[in-house]
Amino acid sequence: MRLMRSRDPQKQEDGFHQLLPHAAEHLNELIKQFEEEQDDQGLRGWLLELIAAAASPTALPILAAQLVGPDESLRDCAAVGLSKLNTPEARTLLWQARANGTIT
Template structure:
């Protein structure tokens, strides 16, 4: 894990809303460089707000490695998590991602 990633995650975990935003925006343009780290953080994170941001960052990576996590989160009870999973799958734009989205829409999991 690089210092850049660690610092951004530290900021995203502070209580200061501006510093949290700063951490998110530090990672956003470099999300693809940290896909494995983001997936690991998402898997361990308990804070729902931070999980939403992490999933948004994961979707921004457009990495095939994100497919299982994004697909799984389409079934989350949290509507915002489902939204960011769908956005991430749309950005991924692979045949597998499109199939997962089609099934979720057909089942009424997402709109």
């Protein structure tokens, strides 16, 4: 997380890629960081991408909330995460979002 919060774009990118293969191991911390981050939309996007990459049922509530949220890029990331999760609940949420026109 320290690298992802750096002002250096390369360090941010490095931090993201270092965490990516370990997202499932740090899922609870990533969710906490996502919920606490309010200012940096780019960081929020990366955190949600890491949460989605974990492909864990623990991520379902946060992905579901972002699927219907106001930020289109977060909605898209949540849809990808729910697709990876591929549970009946995740598929239902995706179907509902498509039916409501929230995602395509």
